[in-house]
Amino acid sequence: MSGFFVTTPNLHRMSHSHSLRSSIRAFPRTFWVLVCAQFVAKFGVFVIPFLTLFATRKGFSESDAGLAAGAYSVGSFGAAILGGWFADRIGRNVSMAFASLAGAGCMLAFSQAETLAWMISLALLTGLVQESGNPATSALIQDLIPPEHRVNAYAVLRFAVNLGWSLGPACAGWLAEHSFTWLFLGDAATSAVFGIIALLALPKGNPSPPGKAGWSLALKDIATNRAFLGLAAAQVFFAFTFRQMNTTFPLHFDRQGHPLHVYGWIQAMNGVLICTLELVLLSFTRTGSMRGLMGLGYAILASSYLLFFAGSTVAIFVLVMIVFTLGEMFAFSRQSAYMAHLSREDMRGRYSGFLSLSWCIGSSTGAVLGLQLYGESPQVLWTLCSVFGIAAAACVITSGRAATNS
Numbered sequence: 001m002s003g004f005f006v007t008t009p010n011l012h013r014m015s016h017s018h019s020l021r022s023s024i025r026a027f028p029r030t031f032w033v034l035v036c037a038q039f040v041a042k043f044g045v046f047v048i049p050f051l052t053l054f055a056t057r058k059g060f061s062e063s064d065a066g067l068a069a070g071a072y073s074v075g076s077f078g079a080a081i082l083g084g085w086f087a088d089r090i091g092r093n094v095s096m097a098f099a100s101l102a103g104a105g106c107m108l109a110f111s112q113a114e115t116l117a118w119m120i121s122l123a124l125l126t127g128l129v130q131e132s133g134n135p136a137t138s139a140l141i142q143d144l145i146p147p148e149h150r151v152n153a154y155a156v157l158r159f160a161v162n163l164g165w166s167l168g169p170a171c172a173g174w175l176a177e178h179s180f181t182w183l184f185l186g187d188a189a190t191s192a193v194f195g196i197i198a199l200l201a202l203p204k205g206n207p208s209p210p211g212k213a214g215w216s217l218a219l220k221d222i223a224t225n226r227a228f229l230g231l232a233a234a235q236v237f238f239a240f241t242f243r244q245m246n247t248t249f250p251l252h253f254d255r256q257g258h259p260l261h262v263y264g265w266i267q268a269m270n271g272v273l274i275c276t277l278e279l280v281l282l283s284f285t286r287t288g289s290m291r292g293l294m295g296l297g298y299a300i301l302a303s304s305y306l307l308f309f310a311g312s313t314v315a316i317f318v319l320v321m322i323v324f325t326l327g328e329m330f331a332f333s334r335q336s337a338y339m340a341h342l343s344r345e346d347m348r349g350r351y352s353g354f355l356s357l358s359w360c361i362g363s364s365t366g367a368v369l370g371l372q373l374y375g376e377s378p379q380v381l382w383t384l385c386s387v388f389g390i391a392a393a394a395c396v397i398t399s400g401r402a403a404t405n406s
């Protein structure tokens with residue numbers, strides 16, 4: 001086993017995180033700059049939640065829309081590899097700035113796509129560049145925040161992200177009813193703002209020496225890390241189920257004849273619930289099992305789609321979103337802190353990139369296969385999602401137990 005596994009037997013203690021008040025006092029100024037910049041960027045994530053509708057409103061089929069959504073996820077494959085290396089080689093801030101500024105340019109080009117071939121190509125390129133900053137963001141938090149405060153740090157970051165997410169989709173739904181072009185322009189503008197902030201106000205972090213920044217060394221180390229591999233496997237199943245919220249969920253909503261501005265408010269509700277409840281939920285559950293609560297979150301989120309068996313009214317869509325968000329609140333902050341604990345200090349960008357790659361596998365499969373299954377039988381898709389949620393929980397719980405002998 002790799003050197004960092006010396007601390008793994010203490011993994012259960014990670015769930016006993018410090019109080020939110022003590023963590024906030026410990027966070028450095030640069031962390032708060034990152035939080036504010038993320039709010040701006042996520043407020044403007046207008047396009048991805050509406051990508052399926054953008055394609056189908058242009059006359060393309062569900063399968064064609066799935067190809068476009070899947071192309072974005074396929075581009076994210078390259079982003080995970082490129083972004084992980086960039087973060088460890090050229091620094092966190094430059095990686096984030098490149099991803100955001102290049103992503104803004106891609107969004108402007110995407111707004112003019114008319115043919116399916118151009119839409120797929122631009123979706124692929126946008127996913128490649130725009131998602132390449134994620135490993136750097138995760139690695140920078142690990143650089144800035146000590147382990148005992150990371151669960152709270154990720155929760156605070158998620159608060160900012162979801163505050164933007166709660167406001168952005170409501171605006172996006174209104175814009176989409178007037179012109180989809182405005183979605184792309186707004187997304188590009190906020191991405192550019194984030195890129196400028198990252199370049200000028202965020203640190204380079206702790207990149208690796210040139211001779212140790214390659215992927216081969218990181219992959220050898222990851223291959224010995226059973227707990228991390230279990231987490232990576234869980235991401236494949238979890239991402240498949242999570243992806244449905246941005247693909248088949250809006251399509252199912254639209255097929256019922258509900259107005260788009262209502263969909264925007266339902267999407268915004270996800271961010272509102274996270275902003276108001278996640279920090280409270282973490283406070284009440286911080287002494288619980290890290291892996292157990294993550295697994296519970298996976299299962300709850302994935303099972304939310306089973307509520308569609310009860311109907312397709314607006315009230316059902318609202319209930320699905322509430323259950324989905326509850327599972328998300330249990331899983332995401334803990335998942336990020338757990339990944340940080342399992343990562344080697346000199347390979348944080350590539351560890352984050354590898355986990356992003358696992359997420360991309362599930363996400364791209366979820367986009368393409370999910371929409372195809374939806375076209376054949378929505379009920380089969382909802383059932384498969386619940387099975388995948390249980391599989392994700394099993395992966396993270398059993399692999400962690402084996403690695404820690406707990």
